[in-house]
Amino acid sequence: MLGIGAGFLTTVIPRWIARSDIDPSPTVSPSPTSSPDPVIPVDLYPPIARDLDTDDLYAGLNDLDIPTVGTGEFIVASGVDEPDTSVPMHWVRVEIEEDLPLTPDALAVYVMSVINDERGWGAKGRMAFARTDGAAEYRIIFATPDTASKLCSRPHEAAEERIEPPGMTVEVTPSPSVGATPSPSPSSSPILPPPTEPSCATQGMIVIDAYRWADGVRSFGEDRVAARIYLLNHFLGHALGRPDVTCTEEGERASVMVDHEFDISPCLPGQWPNPMT
Numbered sequence: 001m002l003g004i005g006a007g008f009l010t011t012v013i014p015r016w017i018a019r020s021d022i023d024p025s026p027t028v029s030p031s032p033t034s035s036p037d038p039v040i041p042v043d044l045y046p047p048i049a050r051d052l053d054t055d056d057l058y059a060g061l062n063d064l065d066i067p068t069v070g071t072g073e074f075i076v077a078s079g080v081d082e083p084d085t086s087v088p089m090h091w092v093r094v095e096i097e098e099d100l101p102l103t104p105d106a107l108a109v110y111v112m113s114v115i116n117d118e119r120g121w122g123a124k125g126r127m128a129f130a131r132t133d134g135a136a137e138y139r140i141i142f143a144t145p146d147t148a149s150k151l152c153s154r155p156h157e158a159a160e161e162r163i164e165p166p167g168m169t170v171e172v173t174p175s176p177s178v179g180a181t182p183s184p185s186p187s188s189s190p191i192l193p194p195p196t197e198p199s200c201a202t203q204g205m206i207v208i209d210a211y212r213w214a215d216g217v218r219s220f221g222e223d224r225v226a227a228r229i230y231l232l233n234h235f236l237g238h239a240l241g242r243p244d245v246t247c248t249e250e251g252e253r254a255s256v257m258v259d260h261e262f263d264i265s266p267c268l269p270g271q272w273p274n275p276m277t
Helices: 054-058 104-115 145-151 210-215 224-239
Strands: 074-076 089-097 128-131 138-143 170-172 180-182 205-209
Touching (some): 054 224, 104 224, 145 210, 205 210, 205 224, 210 224
Parallel strands (some): 089 138, 138 205
Antiparallel strands (some): 170 180
């Protein structure tokens, strides 16, 4: 598996994919049902004062002007992978809020490479992930800070019992080693949240703040590549049922399930669930 960095995806030519006929907006509530809209402090998201670099392009960014507030409407990155039926397999859909400077095709390829890396959650054949633009078990959603906070008011709460969204049709293949197979498209009827809204992780939503995707995460400093890998693996970990943990040993590499948005010293940052070194 190739590493993620300046030498990654050299054959990918970023291009904007037109809106697919799958509109995810019925399956995404624009705001939590059980809490007031959060207030986003403007000073938390100052303009990003650096030039776009090669690593940004590989990560799907085509501009560093990330809006703080978005439309709440999403497009789906089109494409369906051939699933690996030799291991337990999960379907993943990549969604992007409208008007974010993200190239769907490049972003989706980058996301799938990270979560299928041999250092990821699927290490040693534990599981694999396949991309779909139809119904999916896990939805990786890139959103503005405002929309992200509304979609996921409890981002660090691990999934409990998985809840299949109403209206999502999946078929289970006869093979016990293969997960749900997506239908050609999700239901077009609106999906109503349950009376007590479960966490975004329990709903299979991995919500990525697009500003953090562009600017990085505190504990990783200027290493934005590692920060992006961390964001995907940490919040996918919550969707897989892993809670936040702590790290206290000096010089120890922190688990990917440590919240790296805070100072993790005396530990070292860690972006992979199963690092090889």
